[in-house]
Amino acid sequence: MSQIFKKTASAVLLIVAVVLTCDYFIKDATLRAVANDMNNWAVVIGAFALGLGAYSLTVRHTRAIYQKRTTWPYSALLLGTMIVFIGLGLFTGSVSSPQYNWIYTLIVQPLSSALYGMNAFFIASASYRAFRARSIESGLLLVAAIFLMLLNAPIGGVIHPILPQIGKMIWDLSGATGMRAILIGIGIGTLAIGLRIIIGQEKTPLGGAD
Amino acid sequence: MLNQGIVSWVIITFLFSGIMLGVLYLSSTHKYIPKIREHPGIQAIKEALGRATEMGKPVAYSPGTSTLYDTKYAGDTAAALTILGYTARQAVKMGSKLIVGIAQPTVLPVAEEIVRQAYRAENKPEEYIEEETVQFYSPNQWGFATSYIGMMHREKVAANFIFGGHAAEAMVIAESGATIGAMQVAGSTNVYQLPYYLVSCDYTLIGEDEFAAAAYLSDNPTHKGIIFGQDITKLISAALIILGAILATFGNNVVKTFLST
Secondary structure, X not given: OOHHHHHHHHHHHHHXXXXXXXXXXXOOHHHHHHHHHHHHHHHHHHHHHHHHHHHXXXXXXXXXXXXXXXXXXHHHHHHHHHHHHHHHHHHHOOOOOHHHHHHHHHHHXXXXXXXXXXXXXXXXXXXXXXXXXXXXXXXXXXXXXXXXHHHHOOHHHHHOOHHHHXXXXXXXXXXXXXXXXXXXXXXXXXXXXHHXXXXXXXXXXXXXXX | OEOOOOHHHHHHHHHHHHHHHHHHHHHHOOOOOOOOOOOHHHHHHHHHHHXXXXXXXXXXXXXXXXXXXXXXXXXXXXXXXXXXXXXXXXXXXXXXXXXXXXXXXXXHHHHHXXXXXXXXXXXXXXXXXXXXXXXXXXXXXXXXXXXXXXXXHHHOOOEEEEOOOXXXXXXXXXXXXXXXXXXXEEEEOOOXXXXXXXXXXXXXXXXXXXXXXXXXXXXXXXXHHHHHHHHHHHHHHHHHHHHHHHHHHOOOOHHHHHHOO
16 A cells, blocks of 8 residues: 555544544534534445455355365355345345345344354353353352352242342442443543544554554 | 533543543653553463464454444454454464454455555565455354354364454354364453353453553554553543542532533
8 A cells, every 4th residue: 555545544534533523522513414424435435345345255255166165065155145135136126125025034034043042052051161160260250150040040039039139239249340340441442542543553444554 | 512411521531532642652752661561362362373383273363243433343343453463464474374254344455455464574475365365254243153153164273363343143253163172362342242252262352451452562662652541541530430439428429420511
């Protein structure tokens, strides 16, 4: 990337960052309109970038088919599906047409739901590893987790009314305070990285090293 | 003039920004360069890369499923891309194969340029394979997750780095990485995903650790100054909380009133 391009990109980045920051704090109709336009530009650029993604996918999977890699049937299926989706969108003129929605509702959504459901099994296997009381810390984690499970599961209150109360106390005191401390740190960290980008010390979003 | 209810936000933002910029100025002019110990997370990144090199297996990297203009996780993505620059350079230096999985098309050209630069910097540009070293998967979180998991299983990766903004797919990716025995280092500011990383990964950069690691790994030593600035602002925040709690205990709500102004 040429130095002129990098400097121009840094200047644009600075202007956009200042306008959007001011829009957050200052109540002004003109500023709001400019900020809205800038946000819309981001959406338009995102739409253009989707073409880059499609190109990258097509090249990689066409290469896999051409080189007869072991996974070439999947590559062919992916390219075929992509062509069907793009074709259907162009043919019906909308991504909200009944035909497009039909494929989306019957294929994409169930697959997504199935993957989301897999989280339950992964949580179980991860919990098994985490709750093996091999140290004082993991022992404490195990005890806290038992109380929190008894808080959320109806059986906790049936065993003894105090058990859910202990769980709630752990959640409200240790959990909430710990989470808030992390959130304050995240807020400060976000401010720091934002400042580094705005003043041009951080060149990563422009695709360049420092 | 100012939007309602954010006067304290304006004051705190400008105060904290001033402190950070001041420290950054002092470090960039070499008037005061704070000494910062190496973060254990960075040691874990080096260890994972070394392990992958010894095993002769590839390294997988995910900079998240968020964009660079996401209101909540843009900082994560930027930090993940900075860490990617370091990871890529180290992987190339050690001779490990690197595979970067991308979810967002807007992140794709940025990641490609960063990795390309890493290969060029190590005088191995011929080892960078277009569309293979940095692979675009899908902006859909589950589409990305399945592609990334598939890649990890096929390539039998020895190290997996999960940074940037991830949502529910974080658990599936991290646990799949653990299943194949990869050494995993993760980082996130998503507090809902952190517990999953903590149980599935070998090392987790919690919250702002990810930003601090990005600043630490930056080639520019003055960037480390901002970590010191962050620490000062954190101390001020903690002092404000303690002061507010003490005053509120004695019936004085001045800090609370200021923060809600």
